[in-house]
Amino acid sequence: MTVKNNVAPRWKRGASPSPLIPYIVAGDPDLATTATYLDMAAKKGIFAVELGIPFSDPTADGPVIQAASQRALRHETSLESILGWLSGIPRNKLPDLYLMTYFNLFHHMGVERFCREAQRSGRIAGVVIPDLSYEDGALYRPVFRRYGINVVGFVSPTTPPERARRIVRDSRGFVYYVGLMGTTGSALTLSDETRQVVSTLRQWTRKPVCVGFGISSGEMAEEILEFADGVIVGSRLVLDERDPDRWRKTFEEFLNAAGKGRK
Amino acid sequence: MMEEGAKTLSKKKGSPVLPDMRGYFGEFGGRFVSETLMSALIELENSFRKAWRDATFRKEFRETLAEYSGRPTPLYFAESLTRKTGGAEIWLKREDLNHTGAHKITNAVGQALLARRMGKGRLIAETGAGQHGVATATVAARLGFESRIYMGSEDVRRQSLNVFRMKLLGSEVCPVDLGGKTLKDAISEALRDWSRTVRNTHYLLGTAFGPHPFPLIVRSFQSVIGQEVRRQILSAKGKLPDALVACVGGGSNAIGLFHPFLGEDSVRMFGVEAGGRAIAPGEHAARFAGGSVGVLQGTRTYVLQNPDGQIENTHSVSAGLDYSAVGPELAYYRDSGRIIFDWIGDTDALDAFQELSRQEGIIPALESSHAIAYGIRLARSMSRDQTVVINLSGRGDKDVMEVSRILSMKEVDKI
Numbered sequence: 001m002t003v004k005n006n007v008a009p010r011w012k013r014g015a016s017p018s019p020l021i022p023y024i025v026a027g028d029p030d031l032a033t034t035a036t037y038l039d040m041a042a043k044k045g046i047f048a049v050e051l052g053i054p055f056s057d058p059t060a061d062g063p064v065i066q067a068a069s070q071r072a073l074r075h076e077t078s079l080e081s082i083l084g085w086l087s088g089i090p091r092n093k094l095p096d097l098y099l100m101t102y103f104n105l106f107h108h109m110g111v112e113r114f115c116r117e118a119q120r121s122g123r124i125a126g127v128v129i130p131d132l133s134y135e136d137g138a139l140y141r142p143v144f145r146r147y148g149i150n151v152v153g154f155v156s157p158t159t160p161p162e163r164a165r166r167i168v169r170d171s172r173g174f175v176y177y178v179g180l181m182g183t184t185g186s187a188l189t190l191s192d193e194t195r196q197v198v199s200t201l202r203q204w205t206r207k208p209v210c211v212g213f214g215i216s217s218g219e220m221a222e223e224i225l226e227f228a229d230g231v232i233v234g235s236r237l238v239l240d241e242r243d244p245d246r247w248r249k250t251f252e253e254f255l256n257a258a259g260k261g262r263k
Numbered sequence: 264m265m266e267e268g269a270k271t272l273s274k275k276k277g278s279p280v281l282p283d284m285r286g287y288f289g290e291f292g293g294r295f296v297s298e299t300l301m302s303a304l305i306e307l308e309n310s311f312r313k314a315w316r317d318a319t320f321r322k323e324f325r326e327t328l329a330e331y332s333g334r335p336t337p338l339y340f341a342e343s344l345t346r347k348t349g350g351a352e353i354w355l356k357r358e359d360l361n362h363t364g365a366h367k368i369t370n371a372v373g374q375a376l377l378a379r380r381m382g383k384g385r386l387i388a389e390t391g392a393g394q395h396g397v398a399t400a401t402v403a404a405r406l407g408f409e410s411r412i413y414m415g416s417e418d419v420r421r422q423s424l425n426v427f428r429m430k431l432l433g434s435e436v437c438p439v440d441l442g443g444k445t446l447k448d449a450i451s452e453a454l455r456d457w458s459r460t461v462r463n464t465h466y467l468l469g470t471a472f473g474p475h476p477f478p479l480i481v482r483s484f485q486s487v488i489g490q491e492v493r494r495q496i497l498s499a500k501g502k503l504p505d506a507l508v509a510c511v512g513g514g515s516n517a518i519g520l521f522h523p524f525l526g527e528d529s530v531r532m533f534g535v536e537a538g539g540r541a542i543a544p545g546e547h548a549a550r551f552a553g554g555s556v557g558v559l560q561g562t563r564t565y566v567l568q569n570p571d572g573q574i575e576n577t578h579s580v581s582a583g584l585d586y587s588a589v590g591p592e593l594a595y596y597r598d599s600g601r602i603i604f605d606w607i608g609d610t611d612a613l614d615a616f617q618e619l620s621r622q623e624g625i626i627p628a629l630e631s632s633h634a635i636a637y638g639i640r641l642a643r644s645m646s647r648d649q650t651v652v653i654n655l656s657g658r659g660d661k662d663v664m665e666v667s668r669i670l671s672m673k674e675v676d677k678i
Contacts, residue, residue, distance in 0.1 A: 057448075058451075060455075066441065078571035078572070107563075130297045133294050134301070154297065158300075158461065
């Protein structure tokens with residue numbers, strides 16, 4: 001039986017006040033600061049936040065997020081304690097949340113148990129798991145789905161079209177287009193290829209297609225939003241995470257750019 | 264949920280049909296990597312399966328091993344050690360006599376030939392003890408690849424001789440200053456490099472680990488070890504061995520020795536992990552003794568992890584065994600009971616290192632010393648008409664400085 005999640009994505013494609021998806025590492029520098037960032041994001045009506053749960057061996061992440069994860073691991077940032085912590089934050093101080101981390105943390109907690117507790121918390125819209133491949137995910141997606149937890153699918157520049165079509169079909173919440181080949185935080189140079197692939201993906205689906213990896217400036221975010229539904233900003237924001245004033249400033253820069261970029 | 268895979272085991276004696284099409288050995292294995300790497304892994308699998316069916320490729324592989332690496336390596340009766348031990352006959356598979364001094368060259372040759380067929384121009388690799396790094400640098404030099412080797416900075420320190428060898432061979436060595444600064448961190452960094460460069464680069468993974476098809480590829484190349492042992496022992500003794508012993512880091516020398524014997528019920532198999540200083544978090548690398556099932560670096564297998572699912576750092580006197588996870592195929596045969604696993608601590612490994620040097624005039628790698636220590640203990644519990652084959656996976660030249668340092672510290676402790 002399908003359990004309805006009370007945190008279905010709030011925003012339909014193109015309907016959120018802002019198409020920005022900031023990535024925030026939970027517990028960097030501490031959970032109280034993370035809470036203020038989430039509150040700020042909620043107030044601005046952004047599409048969603050990717051909340052990173054630190055993992056000891058983040059193979060898809062570059063140096064900035066690796067370092068932030070190491071700092072955050074010093075606090076109570078296990079998957080389970082984060083769920084508990086989020087339950088204690090009023091719903092109106094939270095944007096739509098996608099938990100982003102590596103599969104071992106879900107596997108270790110037990111996927112079913114995670115889903116049950118995430119659903120009970122009423123705070124989790126979905127999960128973004130970079131190392132859960134489409135094929136291995138076939139075993140686990142039905143479990144997430146049963147609890148109404150969206151599992152976001154990744155498409156990369158190396159994904160052949162027929163494979164991309166299946167990934168898009170089974171993706172929930174939004175589709176994550178990896179803008180560059182490499183780890184998070186590398187420098188993205190926008191190519192016509194990116195524009196073309198994203199346009200094709202958008203023709204296949206009504207789900208929002210968002211671009212992430214390597215978005216280092218407001219101008220770039222603005223340019224991406226000419227053809228994508230959302231833009232995910234990771235390393236550039238994580239870089240300022242330890243300093244709330246700088247984070248706020250960078251966040252607002254991206255927010256403004258995102259506002260301009262939207263068609 | 265995953266019993267299907269198990270049913271495909273061993274329809275034909277001696278040749279289990281594993282991994283299955285999804286890259287699973289029962290419930291272990293898989294392909295837990297980012298989407299960016301998926302196409303490369305699928306391309307690699309297709310290229311490998313095609314090459315492996317191609318007689319020309321197999322011939323090239325065989326001939327390169329014979330002419331360049333000196334295969335077959337001898338199977339040597341350790342008479343003096345056997346006499347001193349008192350028990351089963353101890354035979355050593357002399358993988359240490361390979362070119363570059365370990366079994367690692369066999370896999371490096373195979374994958375480099377494959378990468379050339381695939382039109383890749385660049386090789387990257389991880390290394391722990393440095394043996395796989397040296398093997399990769401060697402084949403890169405011979406076949407004209409650009410190459411870069413990732414190595415934890417702690418391993419760079421304790422295996423400085425191998426670092427110099429890699430540089431001499433023309434490879435770039437990148438120290439990795441993350442996590443425990445050992446093999447696990449080197450693999451993560453190699454995966455990151457690969458996701459940037461996947462279109463022209465082959466990741467020459469050194470052990471039977473990581474995402475499918477690596478466990479399959481590495482096992483296929485390394486199985487030449489067990490195939491040779493089978494021929495050699497039949498010719499020398501007229502019967503199969505009673506027991507096989509190999510050390511287990513990721514597990515390539517072990518699965519290479521064991522695989523051709525899996526269907527032979529009379530042959531017992533023992534995998535030896537690194538017990539380090541003690542079976543306590545951060546003090547050892549005995550995944551089957553202190554670990555649980557998890558997902559790390561592309562595969563579902565036994566992993567050392569804390570109660571939150573964070574990966575634990577490891578310790579072993581031998582850099583090649585100093586790793587938080589183990590190859591998925593070995594995990595499968597451990598759970599099925601076909602292969603027995605145990606561990607040997609630093610101290611016993613160091614004793615075996617010296618014992619083999621004195622008894623047989625062979626200085627073993629510290630990794631292999633774990634297998635020697637266990638093999639001696641096992642032989643002692645068996646009868647004289649039985650035989651034990653121990654895989655002497657590498658030679659100890661790379662370790663003499665580190666052992667000398669440790670032993671002199673012990674002398675100081677005694678005073």
